[in-house]
Amino acid sequence: MAPMTRSRAYGGLVSELTVRYYAQRASAGLIITEGTQPSVIGQGYLDTPGLHSAEQVAAWRKVTDAVHAEGGRIFVQIMHGGRVGHPVLYPDGALPMAPSAIASGERLYTPDGMLEHPTPREMTLDDIERTIDDHVASAHNAVEAGFDGVELHGANGYLIHQFLADGANLRTDGYGGPAENRIRFAVELVRAVGDAIGFHRLGIRLSPGNTANGITESDPAELYTTLARALAAYDLAYVHVMETGSRAVAPLIRAEWPGVLILNPHPSPPDAPVTPDAGARDLTEGLADAISLARYWLANPDLPARVRAGGPYNEADPATFYGGDHRGYTDYSTASESGHSPS
Template sequence: MTTAFDPIDLSGLALSNRVALAPMTRSRAGAGGVPTALTAEYYAQRASAGLVITEGVQPSPVGQGYPDTPGLHSAEQIAGWREVTDAVHAAGGRIFAQLMHTGRIGHPVLLPDGLVNVGPSPVAARGQVYTHEGPKDFVTPRELTGDEVRATIGEFVTAARNAVDAGFDGVELHGANGYLIHQFLAPGSNRRTDEWGGSPQNRIRFAVEVAKAVVAEIGAARTGIRLSPGNPFNDIDEPDPEGTYPALVRELDTLGLAYLHVMEVGPIRDLVTTLRKNFSGPFVLNPETEGPTGHDALALIEDGTADILSFGALFLANPDLPARLRTRGPYNTPDQSTYYGGGAKGYTDYPAL
């Protein structure tokens, strides 16, 4: 019987176990979106994960949606990430960078002067974003032109190349949680009538073209993608994920990606099972609930539902989570007040066993 503690070959990359660190925004980057020494310490502490997936990293200045998040579009950022990847590799870990363009999510005060939030259509998300000036309502994004859609794909490509130059083992394209790729997938945020909108086949085009372009640049074995079918986060309206995601995954499967990472939100296990059947490569699942210990989720490896499980808050608070899962605890409790921003408290000060 396969367990979460068995090694796995991730498209040629040997992983020591099947427990992954899920991507989590922590808003602790330094000036200019540059990772710090504290960032390197944080990820190195969690290098016992079979795979470390970073927080969302903006591929371009206009892709930033939150304060103090890191980028992969400047020489300084690449150098900062090199310190992180070196630390993780020295600790025996494997690390992918999650490329996250937030699209309509964010606010112009978070962007360099003159830039405004963009999206597939000029449809504002309901809700607010935290800024250093206080909470701000989401704004109506400027609709990307056809040429700008292609240019945005190019931004993902450049960031992927920068990630490899920074020492990452690969990249994960963030197609979940209501950010730009997800905005193209969802009919509520994508009202386009050109080749990028309308039918499910047109709405999946942006995700597929980003993946194709990144694969052409850095290789399929270094490229993964994360999806969250039907997830309403960030005011996503996606009433028929069953009509969209199997077609998307079938297209992605032809590319030979390193993995497909699905975030399970709501009662979609049947759809998760369908997507797993439609994808021939390694399947990573972020289960609907990891629970206070994560033990129940481990059965999803044993019964073949997933090849790898990713854990969020549980890994945030327990830097040596694979060891704790193996011994069934004990576990540290996450401090939600320190999730975003700040320094070492709630970031690198959680004790190991």
């Protein structure tokens, strides 16, 4: 089950509704949670959960206990928004921070209207060190909360991706310039978090060529080949590749990365959800060891049974993707509840 932000963590805390949502989907080979901020300044959107306080750890513990009681496994995705943030999200009204002082060009949704992302503050070396420490502390919290592991969010235009992408990273120190330097932050994070909780509990998500949140990459083939080669030095649980419009880079990562590769295949057409059949083809062809799906899991809590039966599948309702209550969250029916009986 791929990570999916649902914006229902009011006050930064997951709720009993969240417990039910993930427990319903415990038949996934692995659940990867929604993006979860490692610090206050790491928050990028309204009503997303954190994992940097004792209260948040206790709330997540209810989720992991429920998933484990159903026989499931669950990793938390640690996501720092970087420049994808806004002063209204932070108690002190601080600017978001990023590798370079370049605005995303995107906007933050609020109930009072859309707000332009401001130009972020360029991170100092002390900021970088502190941010790595925040990720390590959050990973320790994840273990305390009962998670089976952690996925670092290096995709979709958030902080790690901002360091990787030469359109967002114009630094002239050891964290900017050639690909070897731009991967440094990601590799240092991997090493620090892996040393803290064990590399077998750690994965990372990447999205080569993804233009989300204003990202541009002039050299995705070189960049991700270089990164995969560097990650090969660490015995990670997996590398998770999200394809966005092209198959050019995933095979290059596969060639350089010797461990488990999870693939979130690129959809065709681009705005359609990836189907289980498409994922099965990628497994058969050896491009990946596992396939992650998003919308199909959102709408089908019993997805493995439906896949085995060849469907039918519930359709996800985009109007309820973000925010709200149980509707479009925990009220999707299983096949048996709908009068079907997958075998």
